[in-house]
Amino acid sequence: MSDTDSFIDEVSEEVRRDKLYTVMRRYGWIAAVAVVAVVGGAAYNEWRKASEQSAAQAFGDAILAAEGIEDPQERIAALQGVAGAGEQSAVLNLLVASDAADVSTDALMKIASDASLPDHFRHLAALRVAQMQDEAVSLDEVRSMLAPVLVAGAPYRVLGEEALALAELRAGDKEAAVSRLQALLVDDEASGALRRRATQLIVALGGTPEAS
Structure with a gap:
């Protein structure tokens, strides 16, 4: 170069x-x-x-x-004083609702109707409201409360079926209640504890549990 x-x-x-x-x-x-x-x-x-x-x-x-507070009223007051938003608020309301019957329905219905919350919170609240009802509430009203819970694939569907069976029994429709309980015995999503409860109730009603 x-x-x-x-x-x-x-x-x-x-x-x-x-x-x-x-x-x-x-x-x-x-x-x-x-x-x-x-x-x-x-x-x-x-x-x-x-x-x-x-x-x-x-x-x-x-x-x-x-x-950890033993006194119910003090425990509820302490829970209500805990700061929480969104899902945390839903958890708090569920705890308060399960602790005091006088505020449970309002707290639970607030959760059940809050579209911003995930379905598992809303469905659990609706289920708990339905479980708390007595003979004063019509069967159609309970069915309406449980409608979203009973949808296929919903997280608490089988518990909703149990709650509806109990509502049918309270309404005097023993045949429908036993039929629904029998269906739970062969439902793959039903837990062992739920099947045992269904079996015991069927026997108490004079029926014969179907083999699962």
Whole structure:
């Protein structure tokens, strides 16, 4: 290679280096911002996870402390004083509702009608309302309460079937109640405990449980 070619190569390399430095000076801040954004985003994500975990732990600790109070009224007051939003609020209302009959229906119906909550909370609340009813409530009203719970694939469907069977029995429709209980004995989603309850009730009503 001649001295001329070597000189041209050196000049070309210098030109490329100058162009690279120029580009870096002009656009290097973008790379710096990107790095800061990535690092900052990761740090914020870790902080958010830690904050959520801490808040969840505090919520759980508050509930455990409230549930440890022996006096019913003080326990309810403590539960109602626990701060919670969204699903946490639903959990609190379910706990309060299961603890005091005088406020249970309102608290449960609030959950059951809250479209912002996941179905498993709403269905559980509706199921609990239906289970609390007595002869003063018509069978059609109980069916209406349980309508969303009894949909195929719903998380508490079999418990809803049991609640409806009991409502049918209260309404004097023994045949429908026994038929529904018999169906639960062969329902794959029914737990062993539920099948035992259904069996005992069928026998108490004078029927013969079908083989599961």
